Amino acid sequence: MTTTDVRPELPAETPSDAPPDTPLDVEVLRRLLDGRFADLKEQFRAQAPLSLFTPTDDLSTREHRDLTRSRLRELAAWGGHERGFASRWGGGDSPGGQVAQFEMLGFGDASLMIKSGVQWGLFGGAVQALGTERHHAELLGPLLRLELVGCFGMTETGHGSDVSSIGTTATYDPQTQEFVVHTPDPSCRKDYIGGAAEDADVAVVFAQLVTGGEVRGVHAFVVPLRRDGQNLPGVWRGDDGRKMGLNGLDNGRLGFDHVRVPRTALLNRYADVAEDGTYSSPIASANSRFFTMLGALVKGRVSVSGGALSQTKVALEIALRYGARRTQFKRPDGGGEVVVLDYLAHQRRLLVPLATTYALSFAQDELMGEMDELLKVQLAGEEPEPTRQRAFETHAAALKVASTWHATRTIQTCREACGGNGFLADSRLPQLKADTDVFTTFEGDNTVLLQLVAKGLLTSYAQQFSDMDTLGMARFAARDAVVTFAGRSPARSLVADVVEAGRVPDDLHDRAWQLRMLADRERHVTESLAKRMRKARQRPEAERFAAIDDLQDHLLLAGRAHTDRIVAEAFAAAIARCPDPAVAALLSDVCDLHVLALLEAEKGWFLEHRRMTTLRAKAITSAVNALCRKLRPRTGELLAGFGTPRAWLGSTLVG
Amino acid sequence: MTTTDVRPELPAETPSDAPPDTPLDVEVLRRLLDGRFADLKEQFRAQAPLSLFTPTDDLSTREHRDLTRSRLRELAAWGGHERGFASRWGGGDSPGGQVAQFEMLGFGDASLMIKSGVQWGLFGGAVQALGTERHHAELLGPLLRLELVGCFGMTETGHGSDVSSIGTTATYDPQTQEFVVHTPDPSCRKDYIGGAAEDADVAVVFAQLVTGGEVRGVHAFVVPLRRDGQNLPGVWRGDDGRKMGLNGLDNGRLGFDHVRVPRTALLNRYADVAEDGTYSSPIASANSRFFTMLGALVKGRVSVSGGALSQTKVALEIALRYGARRTQFKRPDGGGEVVVLDYLAHQRRLLVPLATTYALSFAQDELMGEMDELLKVQLAGEEPEPTRQRAFETHAAALKVASTWHATRTIQTCREACGGNGFLADSRLPQLKADTDVFTTFEGDNTVLLQLVAKGLLTSYAQQFSDMDTLGMARFAARDAVVTFAGRSPARSLVADVVEAGRVPDDLHDRAWQLRMLADRERHVTESLAKRMRKARQRPEAERFAAIDDLQDHLLLAGRAHTDRIVAEAFAAAIARCPDPAVAALLSDVCDLHVLALLEAEKGWFLEHRRMTTLRAKAITSAVNALCRKLRPRTGELLAGFGTPRAWLGSTLVG
Secondary structure, three states: OOOOOOOOOOOOOOHHHOOOOOOOOHHHHHHHHHHHHHHHHHHHHHHOOHHHHOOOOOOOHHHHHHHHHHHHHHHHHHOOHHHHOOHHHOOOOOHHHHHHHHHHHOOOOHHHHHHHHHHHHHHHHHHHHHOOHHHHHHHHHHHHOOOOOEEEEOOEOOEOOOHHHOOOEEEEEOOOOEEEEEOOOHHHOEEEEEOOOOOOOEEEEEEEEEEOOEEEEEEEEEEEOEEOOEEOOOEEEEEOOOEOOOOOOOEEEEEEOOEEEEHHHEOOOOOEEOOOOOEEOOOOOHHHHHHHHHHOOOHHHHHHHHHHHHHHHHHHHHHHHHHOOOEEEEOOOOOOEEEHHHOHHHHHHHHHHHHHHHHHHHHHHHHHHHHHHHHHHHHOOOOOOHHHHHHHHHHHHHHHHHHHHHHHHHHHHHHHHOHHHHHEHHHOHHHHHHHHHHHHOOOOOHHHHHHHHHHHHHHHHHHHHOOOOHHHHHHOOHHHHHHHOOOOOOOHHHHHHHHHOOOOOOOOOOHHHHHHHHHHHHHHHHHHHHHHHHHHHOOOHHHHHHHHHOOHHHHHHHHHHHHHHHHHHHHHHHHHOOOOHHHHHHHHHHHHHHHHHHHHHOHHHHHHOOOOOHHHHHHHHHHHHHHHHHHHHHHHHHHHHHOOOHHHHOOOOOO | OOOOOOOOOOOOOOHHHOOOOOOOOHHHHHHHHHHHHHHHHHHHHHHOOHHHHOOOOOOOHHHHHHHHHHHHHHHHHHOOHHHHOOHHHOOOOOHHHHHHHHHHHOOOOHHHHHHHHHHHHHHHHHHHHHOOHHHHHHHHHHHHOOOOOEEEEOOEOOEOOOHHHOOOEEEEEOOOOEEEEEOOOHHHOEEEEEOOOOOOOEEEEEEEEEEOOEEEEEEEEEEEOEEOOEEOOOEEEEEOOOEOOOOOOOEEEEEEOOEEEEHHHEOOOOOEEOOOOOEEOOOOOHHHHHHHHHHOOOHHHHHHHHHHHHHHHHHHHHHHHHHOOOEEEEOOOOOOEEEHHHOHHHHHHHHHHHHHHHHHHHHHHHHHHHHHHHHHHHHOOOOOOHHHHHHHHHHHHHHHHHHHHHHHHHHHHHHHHOHHHHHEHHHOHHHHHHHHHHHHOOOOOHHHHHHHHHHHHHHHHHHHHOOOOHHHHHHOOHHHHHHHOOOOOOOHHHHHHHHHOOOOOOOOOOHHHHHHHHHHHHHHHHHHHHHHHHHHHOOOHHHHHHHHHOOHHHHHHHHHHHHHHHHHHHHHHHHHOOOOHHHHHHHHHHHHHHHHHHHHHOHHHHHHOOOOOHHHHHHHHHHHHHHHHHHHHHHHHHHHHHOOOHHHHOOOOOO
């Protein structure tokens, strides 16, 4: 026996994992899944330096930070990150392209992905979106070349989701024409800020702007942190230390003790302060101004959603390829040991999330398209149409929530599905789990975002039905709902065709029926929420908080119901535009698995609201099982659709 | 502003977290929850060296292993671990006491807990349970004093859950009266073995015993690994390296190249080989022998279940105390910022798992009692009554699955509920999450164990109804089921009283109704599974594997349904024996929350099987919300019931 300290050779993946008789055109599948930025993604796969993708386990915090720093320099030299910026400053006028590259980095070390996102997404993005010519001219070139390293100082130790309540102040002093940036107490220190512990030379600091004795709400300022390697007077930095994951990133804290910056430090696209201290803004309402500023930064949520899906794809590929090799227990008929992926339970654990990953990827692609168009308007110095921008923000929040919770759950399942092997660092699964964990709570806490989604729905609902009488409401049938209700979905027109073509739903695989089920749930949940919310708001002031808070689980359900519908519709739309019938047929099965598994998981609601018979509920469970059986031999093709180069997987569980 | 690198002072926990008007006797609550080993636990809390409980984040693998090693020595000197061994060898004849101490270690660094479990639970336990006088006399003293460090070599790289298929061989050579231990190929190397990488001097090795040319199945052997610091000839060791968690433990691999051990190395309680190679065993069937040996080791599962609950309690206490201080968003009525635990969504996330943790702790205590009695029989050299032993094994598997998945889910939720703070190592939540993650897949993979539970149910079902005619089956009503069906539950007699007293279930808080719902589900699922299984077994041999595999999701459901019932019954029994009416009333609410949240989560099944009306399903959701509101002010008392000394929490999120 040879007993060197390497893993024994892995057995081959089992034959049933090989392509079926008629080989599928995997390239068509991959390009469809890659979506709008397929060319860029192909180029990245072919040309990105492999050195960005070597494993990083068992590094100390110090070593991991050093490695990430040097990889960021390598990436800066290789390029691509500049795409999201205006071409006149060296950019590529392609915000979607920038996020697509971020998504591709998500197949590697997440610390590098997030580190690049801090520099060119959060910091650079804030300068681009909230600043004006003077900031662009001075900062964009250096920050793209990494001559200037920045961080994004929004969150405070005591203030997370509720950005409007942050406590840092920037008080204008007309005598010196400076803002005085100050941290009034330790709960107002900036915290969890990537780059704040070590690397950042400068910060975009969000603070309450005070001028003429009046508080004008949250605005962003460019605040230098050090010069010649020394922190500037009044600037205090702390280190958040070791974290669950993302230890290549130096998260830290910032405090300011009456730090003075020039008047021009204000990122003044949406508001300005004149030399004499006069405040002005093209947006009249302080509330609108605040949300416009935040809205300009939504790209971060779209990025996190994409990155979460990339890490999920890596985890699924590791677990599925391992499951197609690993044997456990002998067949009762003496046919040798059973490959674990041949067990129904294992298929249910892994193939359902695989199907959902496809669904979310198609939804992500639509979101990317919408974002790209809106940000191009912004890059051109214009403002996007408000209704469209709001719908996009709701869509982005919904997808961010869905993708990141999907990542957390799926990577956890993949770890468990690989048993003890999945607990070892060299499987890569622990790193994937640890790094992605914070995705559900940063760039907007998921529980808070889901309520935003629901509130967006309520607004849209109120707008559409404000002039409809009670009888009209009663006539508002589920079928119409799909076509007319609940926010703009880019997949809408294609899906409408599918729905119009729908027959009486005796077939569980009828796409129109599936989509109608989800749309009907969304409609019903939103409608009843609207009614309850109206009542709650009419309560005496002292009872109002409790009355509205009682609806929180209903709000969260509405958010989920909306997300479930738009994701399924995006999948249906992708199938409709698929040019290859064999690929479309395979994807149709994958979509069935995604939707039916979702209906199965949510059958409590559907039965409770008499949208599903008990017979049908049982039939759905059988159909999910049958689809798992059917798709088991197609696993290899579906993974090939992800297009992940083997060298990027970085796991000893995959040969 | 003072800006030193420490957290700002935490605000006080909110007044609504203070005890209500009539202070509860928290000691009664704590002692009830502590259960049978309450005295031992109190003593441990008061006397265990605090040095065992200091945080271990940001240690390198090397540092963490060194620390754990030195803590194990400290623990060995302090004592208590010897309880589980026979008093004639220096033990305390209290197997339950040993596991109770393991459980208490679970409030600290899990690496130390598992390290101690490897030495005195797995290694020492195997010597005690599978060996005879000669092994006890030679090994127990030194291993208790840590003069001999051992490991437990069962799992192989290619063979995990299916122990009967391991490939290591131990071939008897009558010429030299030795066994030749051999690893035929790398997939048969022992793997993930705690202590194998560095610390173990000796291993209990599970291998296929071969004598007279005949394979006799899996047996355990004591195999020395090194002498004077050098590995013995033919012994190869590898290192599993960095892991997701438990990095204080040196997991590794073992390979054997024709390593010779004396005939007496066989742990020969259940089988022996004579000098001439003749095999003998008091147990006729090879299968029974194998399962008797494994059954003697079930203590490991009970321990993991207990340890998982301890780690969960720490995580919940951190998240709940943080949630009672952290504010987010202003009240709409101008009443300042809202404490996050005052939000319904936050209560649902954390108070439901708190209630379930209580439920599982009571179930764990019953399991401990049963284990203690059975192992005392074994320590006395007798064999426990087989039916009772089998019921205990099913019970242990069920609880291990429930507790460890509960830990994984709950600690994840706690991490998310603390936002960015929960991602920092100094919150301790990342370490709790990482360390406990493997609990769901070691000491029996949960998915495999849950199927064992279901198979145990089927066996018990078949035995009880083999002589009942069809009419009898039809008359077998749900209510009778609770009293007569589905395995021995130690809580049975008390619960039967509760059920008998049950009125017509118009009240959701009627305990008898709640328990009947769970018992009825278990009965229905098991009954229909039994029918389907019978049909599947009648299929032609070629189709049988697929037919049985099709029932896997049904099997898993049956396992869960059984577990849900026994856990709820244990809770009801604990309330019934509570001496203090105020404590009992509080626990009754906690039990309601646990059961109703479970019924809500499972309403799909209940509606589908017409066990619940849609009106009732909606009422359950309202009841869960109301219980969250009601228990929110009792959080402090319920946490005090855990009895965790503040100094053990080791989190910057708790003052």
